[in-house]
Amino acid sequence: RLVWDKVHELYGEDPPKLIVDRLDVELGGILGKYDVVYMSAQKLVQRSLENGYLVGSRGSVGSSLVAYMSGITEVNALPPHYRCPQCRHNEFILDGSYGCGADMPDKDCPVCGARYVKDGFDIPFETFLGYGGGKVPDIDLNFSGEYQAKAHRHAIEMFGETQVFRAGTIGTVAEKTAYGYVKKYLEARGMNPGHAEETRLALGCVGVKRTTGQHPGGLVVVPDDLDVEDFCPVQHPADAADSDIITTHFEYHCMEDNLLKLDMLGHDDPSMVRMMEDLTGVNARQIPLDDPDTMSLFTTSKALGFEDDPLLGPTGAVAIPEFNTKFTRQMLMDTQPTDFNTLVRLSGFSHGTDVWIGNARDLIVSGTASVTETVGCRDDIMLYLISKGLDPKMSFKIMESVRKGKVKKGGFEEGWVDAMKEHDVPEWYIDSLAKIGYLFPKAHAVAYVMMAFRIAWFKVHKPLAFYATFFSIRAKAFDAEYCCAGFDAVKRKLQEIWNNKDAAAVEQDLAVTLEVCYEFYLRGFRFEPINIYESEAVRFVCKGDDALIPPFTAVRGLGETAALDTIEKRKGKEFISIEEFSTCCSKLSKTHIDQLKALGAFAGMADTSQITLF
Numbered sequence: 001r002l003v004w005d006k007v008h009e010l011y012g013e014d015p016p017k018l019i020v021d022r023l024d025v026e027l028g029g030i031l032g033k034y035d036v037v038y039m040s041a042q043k044l045v046q047r048s049l050e051n052g053y054l055v056g057s058r059g060s061v062g063s064s065l066v067a068y069m070s071g072i073t074e075v076n077a078l079p080p081h082y083r084c085p086q087c088r089h090n091e092f093i094l095d096g097s098y099g100c101g102a103d104m105p106d107k108d109c110p111v112c113g114a115r116y117v118k119d120g121f122d123i124p125f126e127t128f129l130g131y132g133g134g135k136v137p138d139i140d141l142n143f144s145g146e147y148q149a150k151a152h153r154h155a156i157e158m159f160g161e162t163q164v165f166r167a168g169t170i171g172t173v174a175e176k177t178a179y180g181y182v183k184k185y186l187e188a189r190g191m192n193p194g195h196a197e198e199t200r201l202a203l204g205c206v207g208v209k210r211t212t213g214q215h216p217g218g219l220v221v222v223p224d225d226l227d228v229e230d231f232c233p234v235q236h237p238a239d240a241a242d243s244d245i246i247t248t249h250f251e252y253h254c255m256e257d258n259l260l261k262l263d264m265l266g267h268d269d270p271s272m273v274r275m276m277e278d279l280t281g282v283n284a285r286q287i288p289l290d291d292p293d294t295m296s297l298f299t300t301s302k303a304l305g306f307e308d309d310p311l312l313g314p315t316g317a318v319a320i321p322e323f324n325t326k327f328t329r330q331m332l333m334d335t336q337p338t339d340f341n342t343l344v345r346l347s348g349f350s351h352g353t354d355v356w357i358g359n360a361r362d363l364i365v366s367g368t369a370s371v372t373e374t375v376g377c378r379d380d381i382m383l384y385l386i387s388k389g390l391d392p393k394m395s396f397k398i399m400e401s402v403r404k405g406k407v408k409k410g411g412f413e414e415g416w417v418d419a420m421k422e423h424d425v426p427e428w429y430i431d432s433l434a435k436i437g438y439l440f441p442k443a444h445a446v447a448y449v450m451m452a453f454r455i456a457w458f459k460v461h462k463p464l465a466f467y468a469t470f471f472s473i474r475a476k477a478f479d480a481e482y483c484c485a486g487f488d489a490v491k492r493k494l495q496e497i498w499n500n501k502d503a504a505a506v507e508q509d510l511a512v513t514l515e516v517c518y519e520f521y522l523r524g525f526r527f528e529p530i531n532i533y534e535s536e537a538v539r540f541v542c543k544g545d546d547a548l549i550p551p552f553t554a555v556r557g558l559g560e561t562a563a564l565d566t567i568e569k570r571k572g573k574e575f576i577s578i579e580e581f582s583t584c585c586s587k588l589s590k591t592h593i594d595q596l597k598a599l600g601a602f603a604g605m606a607d608t609s610q611i612t613l614f
Contacts, residue, residue: 002042002069002070002071003023003027003066003069003070004023004069006069006070006071007019007023007069010083010088011083011088011090012087012088012089012090013088016090016092018078018079018092019065019078022065022078022125023065023066023069025125026064026065026066026125026129027066029129030066030129030137034136034137036260037137037139037260038066038067038070038072038137038139040155040158040159040221040260040262041061041067041072041139041141041262042070042071042072043154043158044141044151044154044155044158044262044264045071045072045141046071047151047154048143048144048147048151049071051147051150052274052277053143053144053146053147053270053271053274054074054144054270054273054274054284054285054451055141055142055143055270056141056142056267056269056270056447056448056451057072057073057074057075057139057140057141057142057443057444057447058140058141058142058263058265058444058447059138059139059140059263059441059443059444060127060128060138060441060443060444061073061128061137061138061139061140061141061443062074062075062077062121062123062441062442062443062444062446062447063075063077063123063124063125063126063127063128063129063379063441063442063443064077064125064128064129064137065077065078065125067128067139072139072141073443073447074285074447074450075121075123075443075446075447075450076101076119076120076121077120077121077122077123077124077125077443078092078119078120078121078122079092079093079094079120079122080092080093080098080099080100080101080103080104080118080119080120080121080122081093081101081118081119081120082101082104082107082109082116082117082118082119083116083117083119084109084111084112084114084116084117085114085115085117086109086112086114087109087111087112087114089109089110089111089112091116092120096387098341099122099339099340099341099342099344099345099372100120100121100122100340100341100344100446101118101119101120101121102118102288102289102290102339102340102341103290103339103340103341104118106118118290121344121442121443121446122383123379123442123443123446124379124382124383126382126396127378127379127382127399127441127442127443128441128443130396131392131393131396136257138261138263139262139263140263140265141262141263141264141265142265142266142267142269142270143217143264143265143266143267143270144266144267144270144271144274145266145267145268145271146271146274147270147271148217148264148265148266151264152219152264155219155221155262155264159221159224160224162227162228163221163222163223163224163228164219164220164221164222165219165220165222165228165234165246165247165248166214166215166218166219166220166237166245166246166247166248167214167215167218167219167220167247167248167252167261168212168213168214168215168235168237168247168248168249168250168251168252169212169213169214169215169247169251170209170211170212170213170251171209171210171211171212171213172206172207172208172209172210173205173206173207173208173209173210174206175202175203175206177210178202178203178205178206179198179202181202181205182198182201182202182205183198185201186198211238212235212237212238212239212247212249213237213238213247214237214245214247215252216265216266217263217264217265217266218252218261218262218263218264219261219262219264220248220252220255220259220260220261221259221260221261221262222259228248231248231255231258231259232248232249232250232255233249233250234246234247234248234249235247235249268321268473268474269321269448269451269452269455270451271473272455272469272470272473272474273451273454273455275465275468275469275472275473275539276455276458276462276465276466276469279462279465279468279469279542280458280462280465282458282462284454287453287454287457289340289450289453290340291457291460293460293461294453294456294457294459294460294461295338295339295340296316297315297316297317297320297456297459297460298315298316298317298323298332298337298343299314299315299332299336299337299338300314300315300316301314301315301316302316303316303460304316304459304460304463304519304523305522305523305524306522306523309519309522311491311494311495311515311518312515312518312519312522313329313333314333315329315332315333316459316460317329317332317456318515318516318519319459319466319470319474319515319516319519320452320455320456320459321448321451321452321455322347322350322448322449322452323343323346323452324512327350328346328350331346331349331350331356331361332346334361334364334365335364335371337371340449340453341372342371342372343449343452343453344376344377344442344445344446344449345371345372345374345376345377345380345445346371346376347376347440347445347448347449348376348377348380348439348440348442348445349361349376351440351444351445352376352377352436352437352438352439352440353405353436353437353438354408354435354436354437354438355375355376355436355437355438355439358435359374359432359435359436360374360375360376360432363428363432368428369428369429373429374432375402375429375432375433375436375439376440376442376445377439377440377441377442377445378399378400378402378403378439378440378441378442379399379441379442379443380442381395381398381399381402381403381433381439382395382396382398382399384429385398385399385420385423385425388420388423388424388425389423390419390420390423390425391419394416394419397413398412398416398420398433401413402433402436402439403436403438403439404438405436405437405438407433407434407436408434408435408436408437411434412433412434417430463523463525464525464542464545464546464548465542467516467520467525467540467548468539468540468541468542468548469540470516471513471516471540471548471550472538472539472540472551475512475513475516476509476512476513477506477509477510477512477513478513478550478553478554479510479513479554479556480527480530480550480554480555480556480599481556481595481598481599482510482514483513483514483517483527483550483554484527484529484550484554484599486521487518487521487522490514490517490518490521491518493510493514494511494514494515494518497510497511497514498511524546525546525547525548526546526547526548527547527548527549527550528543528547528548528549529549529599529600529601529603530549530550530551530552530554530555530596530599530600530601531549531601531603532570532575532581532596532601532602533570534549535549535550535551535552535601536551536552536567537551537552537553537560537563537564537566537567538551538552538553538560538563539551551563552566552567555592555595555596555599556595557591557592557595558588558592558595561587562587562588562592565585565586565587566585566587566588569584569585569586570584570585575605576605576606576609577605577606577607577608577609578593578597578602578605578606578607578608579607579608579609580609581593581602581605
């Protein structure tokens with residue numbers, strides 16, 4: 001009912017044959033077998049949306065049109081098309097001239113004159129359900145980190161406290177650790193064997209169980225007519241008897257054919273979108289995926305008010321998820337993307353193994369192939385080979401073999417290369433497939449790029465809200481001492497870290513944050529001092545049109561617990577001295593108070609409450 005109601009709502013009472021045929025095939029493979037998996041995911045997503053948090057889909061679930069129509073994913077897997085929001089008239093573009101609906105030109109409905117909605121990302125459902133619906137569907141969802149615990153709670157409510165368990169993980173001994181064990185063992189016994197014997201003993205320890213833990217977002221659901229002990233024992237992670245968390249004792253992979261696992265990870269992107277929506281009142285789901293100013297960020301920073309900055313480079317992609325690293329920004333410079341479809345391919349390139357460096361990049365830079373001709377996601381292979389006339393089943397098998405790295409390890413199966421050559425598949429394409437170790441599903445890339453594009457839209461059109469959100473949620477190491485010291489100080493510190501080859505992980509995290517601070521200053525924004533009355537615990541506050549007030553956690557070493565306690569204690573109070581504030585907010589140490597003072601948080605307040613008479 002959910003699926004067909006949505007189809008009629010979007011495509012009218014008499015939807016196109018290609019939609020009906022595809023849904024009949026998908027529903028045929030789902031109903032009676034996997035419908036409970038779909039309904040569980042649908043209810044979890046719906047509850048999150050009701051609470052105001054978008055849900056990002058991961059993996060290949062976006063390849064399923066049923067998942068789109070039932071509201072599990074935002075990715076519409078149909079070919080690129082126009083649909084009219086008024087009279088439901090639609091036009092499908094099936095000649096391959098557009099990679100996705102977002103890249104098509106704007107157009108009005110010829111029947112009623114309303115502006116068409118552009119949709120469709122052209123993803124075959126086989127990526128998700130296999131050929132003829134033979135694969136077990138695995139629905140992976142990214143919930144906001146702030147909402148994840150509630151989503152887990154909702155799953156427990158749906159299936160029952162006794163039927164839902166955290167997926168257990170097993171931590172094993174790594175090679176380095178094993179060498180440490182062996183060295184200590186030999187020392188304790190005064191033995192001094194050769195290097196080969198040390199290696200033999202160490203390798204015997206590698207992979208042995210060291211501890212147990214829990215999957216960050218995996219829940220295992222047991223059918224209500226069975227007990228978890230019918231499948232495996234249960235335990236507390238790391239044998240902590242005082243923990244209230246119960247996990248499966250065996251690792252999930254040995255039960256995955258028998259039990260349902262819900263993958264419900266916490267993610268920053270939905271949290272960012274929610275905070276920016278709250279700050280601006282903009283509905284992120286209505287942001288057009290073809291906004292020209294937003295699209296321009298991936299090639300130039302002009303829309304941000306500066307160009308070709310020597311530190312940031314030519315693009316405006318700093319702090320945009322998926323495209324923020326030095327590696328992905330270099331990709332943008334190599335490919336100069338001007339449409340959404342190319343961004344999706346770049347996401348595939350960057351997440352794959354042996355897909356970009358030494359493979360697609362060489363083909364593109366040398367002019368052998370364009371970005372759209374090279375392999376970016378696993379679905380590209382199947383669609384391309386079918387378009388060349390290869391048997392669809394063989395095309396699917398080649399795709400599955402390449403994306404798992406089987407071809408790279410063992411070569412193509414007999415007859416595959418001959419079949420490709422017979423159908424004029426170029427030599428460079430076959431060579432490219434043979435190098436690939438792992439390939440991203442297109443649906444995953446589309447879902448991530450949609451989220452990234454929306455966040456980029458805020459960066460262009462609502463910049464202060466964007467930076468407040470980035471610093472509040474994504475910045476791992478915001479340190480007010482460095483970040484709020486002004487443009488020149490930020491630039492100096494950034495170059496100092498970049499020039500230090502031995503920079504620690506904390507400094508590298510700080511460098512990522514400083515880079516965003518540098519851009520923030522470059523665009524004419526500023527930080528006001530932390531304020532004991534106005535600062536929040538962990539979130540940045542917008543002040544006017546051009547300033548942010550940092551939270552208490554921006555002070556080095558000041559944790560969230562102490563910050564929240566300070567917010568609680570200051571309610572309704574007017575402090576006459578730093579001493580009074582310090583006494584009241586007892587969770588702040590003397591060091592914290594000294595740092596707050598140095599950062600100007602007390603704005604000239606007297607040190608003590610004593611009155612001087614002389």
